[in-house]
Amino acid sequence: MLVRRLLYFDQNQQEEMVTTSLEAIAFESVSLLRLKAEEQGVTLFYRSAAEPLPQVPLRCRELGQVMVNLILNAIQPSSLESEVEVGVSQEQDYLVTWVKDTGAGLAPEERDRIFDPFYSTKPQGTGLGLAISHEIVTRHGGHIDLKSQPGCTVFSIYLRRITTMAKILIIDDEKALRQAMAQILKDEGHDVIEAGDGEQGLKIIQQDATSRPDLVFLDLKMLKTQGSAVLKALGSKTLFELPVIVMTAYGTSRTAIEAMQLGAYDYLTKPFDLEDLVNLAQKALAHSQASAEQIGEANTQTLGQPEELLGRSPKVEPLNLNVGPFSLEVAPLSLKF
Incomplete structure (x- = not known):
């Protein structure tokens, strides 16, 4: 897959995980893009969690890149006096951060392809931002959920709440x-x-x-x-x-x-x-x-x-257990990237 090759092109450049808060990454991304939003006539604001989020091992730069991509995607197509909300929360075994805008929304065919490499809804877009964001979140063992309708689009990132590495x-x-x-x-x-x-x-x-x-x-x-x-x-x-x-x-x-x-x-x-x-x-x-x-x-x-x-x-669990002895054969091994 092209996106994976881009992320793994140089093994020496890969970022190591550090113990931090997802809230800190989200807040920093909002601070970074607040002026950009004002220039677009968009109100960008941050909604903190009801309770402090736990410190977990994360790749700050990579997840920061994901947040910036999602926020920019929300700001750029928004009309004057619209709003973009960024927030964090905890849901069962997941830490969640989301970007919500009040734009026109995405058509069903756009939602189906939004994470495809080189697909973009913007004339000047490269179509790589969301594809790379999706791959980064997957590498963290999480997933991105998308909900969109006229007047509201929400990208939510779900990361498993594992506080220690193994x-x-x-x-x-x-x-x-x-x-x-x-x-x-x-x-x-x-x-x-x-x-x-x-x-x-x-x-x-x-x-x-x-x-x-x-x-x-x-x-x-x-x-x-x-x-x-x-x-x-x-x-x-x-x-x-x-x-x-x-x-x-x-x-x-x-x-x-x-x-x-x-x-x-x-x-x-x-x-x-x-x-x-x-x-x-x-x-x-x-x-x-x-x-x-x-x-x-x-x-x-x-x-x-x-x-x-x-x-x-x-x-x-559903497998039938009434089986006899088994045998194995040698086969060529490969790991796909």
Whole structure:
């Protein structure tokens, strides 16, 4: 995808995450463009959250670019004496910031294509601003929601409220893929550890409970110590506490079910997309955090025995469990960008 290539063209230029407030980024963007709005005859104002937003790891420059793009898109087509509102809030597991204008609104065909590269509703527009903004928000594990009607258009950015970055272990004997995955997850602000085979990965997990990773990506087919052997060695008690996402070049129901029976959280089929990797990591970590909170509030006996655990991802729950042994084949691996 062109937009992704533009964002990842120079790995050395990628911004690292810092712990800050989404409110600070939104407010700074409004301050930056207030004079521009006045020149257009538009009133630009900021609506703060009812309660202070938590400090979370974010890429300030990138999200600031998104906010500036959205605000400029709201200001430029607005008529004299119109208003543009920027605000922030919290909604369940999300931090939300929005840009709302009182312009003419977008036609249905415009809404369908608004995030497409090189598509613009402005004669002088490049059509890249919103496409890049969409990609940046996706990299943060979030999404952009658009609502528009005559007299009101609202772009809302939803970011998952994960206050701490995680320690992630990648176990895969394919060095190029392992390093590519590690770089992507490091760019998300995570601490990433690599293991070239299952035996090495097991040692990392079992060496010290206090330094255990928060999430594991595990290749099922390796030359030394198969992924299934790693799952069996970890056991149901460990897998109840530690989410493991298995990776396979052949993501059939049989291979997925076998891994789930052994206690894996979910699976990825190679080759997989950047968004799939980042989003699944976010979901697994959010699920693990929610489970830990539930365990802290209730007696563990009411949660069922770990031995009954079978894949905790929603997408594997409907699968038929009455299957026999499975086999895996070697297939070429690639990571799409």
